[in-house]
Each structure stands twice: as C-alpha cells, then as structure tokens.
Amino acid sequence: MNWLIAFAVIVVVQATPSLKTRFDAFSDQLIHYVNEKSGTSWRAARSTRFNSVEHMKQHLGALVETPEQRKSRRPTVRYQVSDRDLPESFDARKQWPNCSSISEIRDQSGCGSCWAFGAVGAMSDRVCIHSKGQMKPHLSARDLLSCCEFCGRGCRGGSPALAWDYWKSSGIVTGGSLEEPTGCAPYPFPKCAHHGSSGGYKPCPEEYYPTPTCHWKCQVGYNKTYDEDKFYAISSYNVYGGEKNIMYEIMKNGPVEASFDVFADFFVYKSGIYRHETGDFLGRHAIRLLGWGVEDGEKYWLIANSWNEEWGENGYFRIRRGTDECSIESRITTGMPRL
Known part of the structure; x- marks a missing residue:
C-alpha cells in the first residue's frame, strides 16, 4: 500500500506546537482566553465529551493528498469571477429548498469517517440540485466507508478527494x-x-468502531439490488483555492467537500465565526461547505459538520472566509452527478 506513505496520516500524527499562545486542550484557561480576547469572533464552552487528545483525534479522519497528487489524479477547475458575479451572502439551503439533504446534519458517531460524510452529503445535494429535485437520494456513508479500498483506512481515516474519484469509478448506493x-x-x-x-x-x-465490512448487497427487504441502487458521477475535480472561485462553484453547482486543519480550540467551539486562536494542531477534518455570509464586517463560510445537530450552531459552524483560515480554502474537491 505505497500510496498510504504519501498521505499525512492525520489520526495518529503527534501534536505540533502552535505559534500562538498555548493552553492545555481541556483547561478553563483556554476557554477563558478565547472568550475574553479582544476581537475574538466566536464563543467557547466546555465539553465533557472529549477527555483526552487521542479521543479528540478519533473524530479527525481526513487524509490529505500532496499538491502533485491532486494535480495528477483529477482536473482543477478555475473560473473567471468578479465581485459583481457574487452576492454578499449565499445559503444553499435557501437556494434549493426542495433538496432536503442540504439541510440535513448527519452523525459520523465514533468513527473517523468525516471524509465519507462530507462526500456523500455533498453528492446527495448535487444529485437533487442537478435533477431539479426529481431525484433525492440519501447516499450511503457506510457504502463509501467500507467499500472504497483505495480511499484510506475506513474508520481510521480516508481521503475526501479519493471519495469523489470512487463515486465516479464505482458508484455509491443509498443508505440512511x-x-x-x-x-x-x-x-x-x-x-x-x-x-x-x-x-x-x-x-x-472511547475507541474507534471497527470499519464495517463491504457486503456488495442491500439490506434484507430493500426493493433494489446493490447494482440497481447505485448513483454515479460523470466527473470528479478539484476546485482552485481562491475565495471567489469556491463561492462561484457552490452557487453554480451546489455544496462541496473541504478539509481543514484542526487545533485544540476548535473542540470548545460553541458559536460565532471560528478562527484559530490557541492550542496545538491535532489533525484534519472533512466537512460540507454550503454557503457564505458577512456578520459585523467579518466574512465567513457556512459549514455543515457531521457531529449531529446538538454540536455548535445546531450542527453547523462558521469559519473566517477569504484568509484560507486553517487551510479551509486549499483542499476543495467535488464532482458532477450522472443523471
């Protein structure tokens, strides 16, 4: 499995020091620092859920490609976009209200499968959008997680980008x-x-769930065969990392998958527009990016997480836009559905 060597295996990486003020990941000092720092655009709150750094890392399963791999494996789309082409705010949930998948917050549970959830969420959205609401599949994170052997290590992490390549080459079935x-x-x-x-x-x-076995068949009682139930992509591609470029892609084609660098302070995020303030680097997390906006002069991306609706802002969070905060604008992958 030589390809694994080229990946940054995020879920087991040792924490590296932040250049910013450092506090213990579970300390009251960290929360106080974020909440009291002048100019901070988000609020922190204590979480009793995470009791160790390793426990935090369990939820970070995005493996990244090198720039050379991204370039060689799929095309990169870049648009010619001006400010007048883009609204100040955009929310895919409002733009395509008949596509209920866009508003859904899923839950990866105790499995490092964020890479699969970010992918199937955006894939489901795009099938609905481009079929003009005629097709509303709920694509299966389990199918992608368990059957894509070249994507990575299942519940211990995988590549968001390769998930889109797999959709094109092999297809993905539905699953709630x-x-x-x-x-x-x-x-x-x-x-x-x-x-x-x-x-x-x-x-x-406390420990990862084991990666489910790929069965290549549907659950008992389902009315289609495994092959009949599959949805495919006609393309997978990278989105060039400029802010306007990403905005145009979302507005034109629907939500995309992104991954970003996660530091200890993200695990105490409660509300507001996140930006890294303090804490060690812990790994990378994949999410679904579905819009943007401005609040009190601060530009942000609107993002759906996969930690259920009780986390953050009802399952969503916002992060600073236009500055490549935590590399959120550097690793965007998506694709177009075959209808």
Whole structure:
C-alpha cells in the first residue's frame, strides 16, 4: 500500500506546537482566553465529551493528498469571477429548498469517517440540485466507508478527494442512519454525544468502531439490488483555492467537500465565526461547505459538520472566509452527478 506513505496520516500524527499562545486542550484557561480576547469572533464552552487528545483525534479522519497528487489524479477547475458575479451572502439551503439533504446534519458517531460524510452529503445535494429535485437520494456513508479500498483506512481515516474519484469509478448506493435505516446500506453506528450535552444521545465510544465490512448487497427487504441502487458521477475535480472561485462553484453547482486543519480550540467551539486562536494542531477534518455570509464586517463560510445537530450552531459552524483560515480554502474537491 505505497500510496498510504504519501498521505499525512492525520489520526495518529503527534501534536505540533502552535505559534500562538498555548493552553492545555481541556483547561478553563483556554476557554477563558478565547472568550475574553479582544476581537475574538466566536464563543467557547466546555465539553465533557472529549477527555483526552487521542479521543479528540478519533473524530479527525481526513487524509490529505500532496499538491502533485491532486494535480495528477483529477482536473482543477478555475473560473473567471468578479465581485459583481457574487452576492454578499449565499445559503444553499435557501437556494434549493426542495433538496432536503442540504439541510440535513448527519452523525459520523465514533468513527473517523468525516471524509465519507462530507462526500456523500455533498453528492446527495448535487444529485437533487442537478435533477431539479426529481431525484433525492440519501447516499450511503457506510457504502463509501467500507467499500472504497483505495480511499484510506475506513474508520481510521480516508481521503475526501479519493471519495469523489470512487463515486465516479464505482458508484455509491443509498443508505440512511441506524435510527432511520432506509435505503440499501444504512449507517451501522448510533448518534452519540460529541459534545457532552444531555440531549439524549449516549456518549461516543472511547475507541474507534471497527470499519464495517463491504457486503456488495442491500439490506434484507430493500426493493433494489446493490447494482440497481447505485448513483454515479460523470466527473470528479478539484476546485482552485481562491475565495471567489469556491463561492462561484457552490452557487453554480451546489455544496462541496473541504478539509481543514484542526487545533485544540476548535473542540470548545460553541458559536460565532471560528478562527484559530490557541492550542496545538491535532489533525484534519472533512466537512460540507454550503454557503457564505458577512456578520459585523467579518466574512465567513457556512459549514455543515457531521457531529449531529446538538454540536455548535445546531450542527453547523462558521469559519473566517477569504484568509484560507486553517487551510479551509486549499483542499476543495467535488464532482458532477450522472443523471
């Protein structure tokens, strides 16, 4: 598996010092520093969910390609865009209200499968958008997670970019959640409390769940065969990392998948427009980017996370836009559905 050597295997990387003021990942000092620092655009709150740095890393499963790999594996799209082409704010949920998948917040549970969730979420959105609401699949994170052997290591991390290549080459079936087991291959792990709240979910497990086995068949009682249920892409591509370029891609074609560098302070995020203030680098996380806006003069990206709706701003978070905050604008991958 020589290709693995070229990846940064994020889930086991040792923490590297931040150049900013450092505090222990679980300290009151970290939370106080964020909340009291002049000019901070977000609020921090204590989470009893994460009890160790390794526990935090369990939720960070995005493996990254080198620039050379990204260039050689798929084309990179770059648009000629001016300010007048783009609105000040954009929300894919409002732009395509008939596509309910755009508003869904999923839950990766105790599995480092953010790379798969960011992918199938945006894929589902794009099938609906480009079929003009005629097709509304809920593509299966389990199918991608368990069956894409070249994507990475399943619950211990995978490549968001290669997930889109897999959609093009092999297709992905439908599948709901454990709580709502619709479709061909529902997700096998329960929603869990990533955030220490008392909202009714049990705590996430201390150890990773094992990667599910790929069965190449649908659950008993489903009315299609595995092959009949598949959806495919006609293309996978990188999006050039300029702010306006990414905005135009989302406005034109729908949500995209991105990954960003995660530091300890992100795990105490509660609300507002995140920017890294303090704490060690812990890994990389993949998410679904679905819009942008401005609040009190601060530009932001609107992002759907995969830690259920009790985390952050009802499952979403915002992050500073236009400065490549935590490399959020550097690794955008997406594709177009075959209809």
